[in-house]
Amino acid sequence: MTSASRLELGLRQLRGQIVSVIPEADSAATLVIKPGWGWHFAHRPGQYLGIGVAVDGRFHWRSYSLTSVPTRDRDHVSITVKAMPEGLLSTHLVQGVRPGAIVRLAPPRGEFVLPDPPPEKLLFVTGGSGITPVIAMLRTMDDRGTLPDVVLAHSAPAAEAMLFRAELHDLWRRHSRFHLHEQFTRRDGQLSLRSDLDQLCPDWRDRQSWVCGPTTMLREAAQVWAAAGLAEALHLERFSADLAGGETQGGTVHFTASGRTAVVDGATTLMQAGERAGIPMPFGCRMGICHTCVVPLRSGRVRDLRDGTEHDGGHQTMVQTCITAAAGDCSLDL
Amino acid sequence: MSTSTIAKTASDTANETSTGRTASAPASAAHLTDADLERFGAELDAIRASVIDDLGESDARYIRRVIAVQRGLEVGGRGLLLVSLFPPAWVAGTGALAVAKILENMEIGHNVLHGQWDWMGDPEIHSSTWEWDFAPTAKGWKHSHNYVHHTFTNVLGKDRDLGYAVMRIDPEQPWKPIYLLQPIYNIGLALGFEYGIAIYDIELEKVAAGTKPWSVAKTELAGLWRKVSGQLVKDYLAFPLLSGLAAPTTLLGNLVANVTRNVWSHSVIFCGHFPSGAETFTEDQLGDETRGQWYLRQLLGSSNLDGPPLMHIMTGNLSHQIEHHLFPDLPSNRYAEVAPKIREVCERYQLPYTSGPLYQQYADVLATIARLALPGGGPKP
Numbered sequence: 001m002t003s004a005s006r007l008e009l010g011l012r013q014l015r016g017q018i019v020s021v022i023p024e025a026d027s028a029a030t031l032v033i034k035p036g037w038g039w040h041f042a043h044r045p046g047q048y049l050g051i052g053v054a055v056d057g058r059f060h061w062r063s064y065s066l067t068s069v070p071t072r073d074r075d076h077v078s079i080t081v082k083a084m085p086e087g088l089l090s091t092h093l094v095q096g097v098r099p100g101a102i103v104r105l106a107p108p109r110g111e112f113v114l115p116d117p118p119p120e121k122l123l124f125v126t127g128g129s130g131i132t133p134v135i136a137m138l139r140t141m142d143d144r145g146t147l148p149d150v151v152l153a154h155s156a157p158a159a160e161a162m163l164f165r166a167e168l169h170d171l172w173r174r175h176s177r178f179h180l181h182e183q184f185t186r187r188d189g190q191l192s193l194r195s196d197l198d199q200l201c202p203d204w205r206d207r208q209s210w211v212c213g214p215t216t217m218l219r220e221a222a223q224v225w226a227a228a229g230l231a232e233a234l235h236l237e238r239f240s241a242d243l244a245g246g247e248t249q250g251g252t253v254h255f256t257a258s259g260r261t262a263v264v265d266g267a268t269t270l271m272q273a274g275e276r277a278g279i280p281m282p283f284g285c286r287m288g289i290c291h292t293c294v295v296p297l298r299s300g301r302v303r304d305l306r307d308g309t310e311h312d313g314g315h316q317t318m319v320q321t322c323i324t325a326a327a328g329d330c331s332l333d334l
Numbered sequence: 335m336s337t338s339t340i341a342k343t344a345s346d347t348a349n350e351t352s353t354g355r356t357a358s359a360p361a362s363a364a365h366l367t368d369a370d371l372e373r374f375g376a377e378l379d380a381i382r383a384s385v386i387d388d389l390g391e392s393d394a395r396y397i398r399r400v401i402a403v404q405r406g407l408e409v410g411g412r413g414l415l416l417v418s419l420f421p422p423a424w425v426a427g428t429g430a431l432a433v434a435k436i437l438e439n440m441e442i443g444h445n446v447l448h449g450q451w452d453w454m455g456d457p458e459i460h461s462s463t464w465e466w467d468f469a470p471t472a473k474g475w476k477h478s479h480n481y482v483h484h485t486f487t488n489v490l491g492k493d494r495d496l497g498y499a500v501m502r503i504d505p506e507q508p509w510k511p512i513y514l515l516q517p518i519y520n521i522g523l524a525l526g527f528e529y530g531i532a533i534y535d536i537e538l539e540k541v542a543a544g545t546k547p548w549s550v551a552k553t554e555l556a557g558l559w560r561k562v563s564g565q566l567v568k569d570y571l572a573f574p575l576l577s578g579l580a581a582p583t584t585l586l587g588n589l590v591a592n593v594t595r596n597v598w599s600h601s602v603i604f605c606g607h608f609p610s611g612a613e614t615f616t617e618d619q620l621g622d623e624t625r626g627q628w629y630l631r632q633l634l635g636s637s638n639l640d641g642p643p644l645m646h647i648m649t650g651n652l653s654h655q656i657e658h659h660l661f662p663d664l665p666s667n668r669y670a671e672v673a674p675k676i677r678e679v680c681e682r683y684q685l686p687y688t689s690g691p692l693y694q695q696y697a698d699v700l701a702t703i704a705r706l707a708l709p710g711g712g713p714k715p
Contacts, residue, residue: 012458057394059455257477282462284455292457296473318463333473334462 013052013291014038014105018097019076026161028082028129029094030067034075035105041077043070043108044116045140046133046210046237049079050106050285053089053097059104059292060089061285065132065237066108069139080163082129106291112210112237114140119208120148123201125193125221127155127213131163133237134212142171151201153181155191155213193220205230212237254331255279256298270295270302270321270332279334281321288323295321300330360613362686363630374683375626381675382661385668386453394454396667400441400647401459407434411591412573418583431591433648436598438467440650445666447476452663469528471561474535474554484662488607488614488635495607496614498523498530499539503608503702505711506616516707517700527596532558598648605639605695606655608702611688612637632659633680638673638689645692646670656687 015036022030033051035041043049048063064079083094097103114137124134131154141147156162162182172180181200183191197204205228211221218236225234250266253273262273271293274281284292288306297313302324304311310327311319321332366374407430414427443466445451451459465472478494486492490506497503501520502513523530536554540546569588577584613634623631639645639653646653646669654669657676664672680687690698705711 054391054394054454054456056390057392057454058390257473257481282452282457282460284457292455292460294457295462 014107016051016077016103016105018099018101018103020099021094021097024080025163025165026082026128026156027094028080028163030078030080031093031097032068032076032078033103033105035077039105040107041070041074043077044113045070045136046113047108047110048133049077049108051079051093052104052106052284053092053101055088055092055096059284060092061104061106061287061292062089063106063109063287065136067132067136067139069136069143071140072143080129080132080135082163110237112212112235113137115208118146118148121203121207122148122150123204123207123209124150124152124154125191125209125211125213125217126152127191127217128157129163130212130214130217130237132212134210135164135167137210138168138171142175147171147175147178149177150175151179151181151204151207153183153191153200155183155185155217158184158186191217193217193224197224205233208233208235210235210237249327251300251326251329253277253326254329255334256331257334264326266303266325266327267305268325269305270319270324270326273326274321274332274334281334283322286322288320291320293321294318296333298331298333301327302330303327360615360619360630360634362613362634365684366630368624370683371624371626371630373626374679374685375624375629377679378629378660378676379625381672381679382664385661385664385672389453389665389668393665393667397442397446397451397454397459397665400437404434404437404442407431407437415573415580415584415587416577417580418577418587419580424583424587428587428590431587432594435467435591435595436648439595439599440602440652441647441666442466442650443468443472444650444652447472448480449663450665467565469532469558469562469565470535471532471557474558475531478535478537480662484659486620487632487659488612489620489631490614490616492617492620494534494537498534499537501703502706503699504614505706506614507706509706509709513707517704520700520703524597524600525593527600528592529562532562601692601696602639602649602652604699605692606637606652607635609637609688609690609695609698610702611686611690629660630685632656633676633685633687635659636688637695638687639692639695640689641692643670653692656689 016033016039017036019032019034022032024030043066046065048065050061050063052059052061054060064081066077067080068076068078081090081093083091085091110133112133118137118141124137126134134152138147138150138152141150152168154162154168159165159182162184168180171178185191201207209221209225211218211234221234221236222231225231250264250268253262253264253270255261255274255277258279260277260279262277264273271281271283271286282293282295286293295318297311297317297319299313301310301312302319303309304320305323305325311317311324313330319332363371411427411430411432411434414423414430418424418427443464446459446464447461447466449461452461457463461476483493483495488496490496490504497507500523501516502509536551536558537546538551541548541551569592570585573588574581574585615631615635619631633656636655636659638656639649641653651666651669652658654666654673657664657669657672658666660676661672677687
């Protein structure tokens, strides 16, 4: 019986089975996953999924860009993961996960996506594993035979450390309107959008542009496009929760089970509010994907800081405390 | 978690008396100084920390396996009851369902709701999301059990689990004529234990005393009724109807399984705190309780059951009541390995560690209930 009511509350998580782990350049690997019941094969190229894996009994969650083509791979999805030296989960995914393993999945999200149909002229600027959402877009356009005028400027430490290099070169050979610029930073130095962009892509002002890479690259891109008055034409991907869904007015949060209260502003998440009040808040990814932190909202209203959606309490409302803030006074069952 | 409200640091020794002791100490610990108790608390903290550090994959596998076995037994039992006009199917189905319900309530539900498995970060096995196949709502029970009972364990006038507000199980409780009937209504409580616990969570005696508003109780009663009606429909309407001609035997099987679980959990729980070795406390002893004193009260107020591993699982490891009360949020599969360490610490500090076989402890509890139905009873031996 418990399982039925948990399904109604949306608390049963999506599952997926690892089908294969394909080594890629630069200590990365592509994980091919067969999603289980409840998965809709309807992601948009450029979106990411959340993946939760138990390591030593504890679930860890991260998001990775989907690198598979939605219309082509009907039964499987794939993500490409680069093992980070300090990254417990990425290392585990690249080296420790065996085919057959069951993982948890969170549905695709993200607005860093390819419009359908794509614009006539596109520019992609990527650094390192920032290529992953873009390869999904390129594969989709290639697959549909709709690859338009595309410039890709990609920065990697060296040729042998460049993800998808053979595939990109193949694309380059097959499509006359696809241009690839490879910047190998150990040989060529850092890619500077401020000084190099006009030379790399003289008509960048006429293009819709997607930039995905390290924070410095994103910051520089934002400045360059803003200075040209073209902020609308720039799409950026940040690999952390972007809580830009608008601030709300805040209020007093009552924690009913522990009898504590916290007065918070509209930018403070309920999780932060609880932790400051000394309550052992359940937590997981802290970025709104894993649903470990869900708590019943007994009364009041909260706002999802990612997109501004508001939720009213009562009726078994469960809220993710890590990405919601008080929109007025509210009470949580904790 | 909830314990932090009264657990204080050992430096809070403002009320120190000339004997070097804070407040009034229970008789069985009169030989210990504050410094002794501080060391005692530190040793128990260290035992807890070593288990927390060691939690991992095998623990996660354990709880998932118990849940899988429980679901298998429930599906198998309910399946057999569909054809329960065939007597062996009725016996096997009812037995499997009773075992499934006991596992679901005790080794799984009780312990998940304590937050013992929250460390896995799995929202599907988490205290904040779990609901159980038992009349009390998880929410009401988490308050009355996790908070009130585990914080104020065996404190007269505070721990409502002492006699569950309807029984006199300690001679310090003033006698009332109604208690003459308690040996009889204890049987009723055992048979309908889940409903007894459910209504108990509403704290109606506080409403009668005017310390809890009726409006609050009414909301809680409505929530409880939603839960209870769902349970009644499931076991006494939906599954019997699914069985067609076997509806009466399915209904009977479900009833027997529920009552079996009720009687079993009633006996295990009554043996946890009420045998004569377990001590009770007064509110003034709570005063400036240190961590060591808090541990001491949990130890002295609890009582273990001896038996084979299967018995420990079927009691939800409440057979390790002492370990559970010292460390309510440690995963239950770890209590067995912790128990000898606690026993050893108790021996060194010359503290009692109450333990006995189930039948003996249960007989002891029944004798106490019978004796205290009458006035008096004197101090505990």
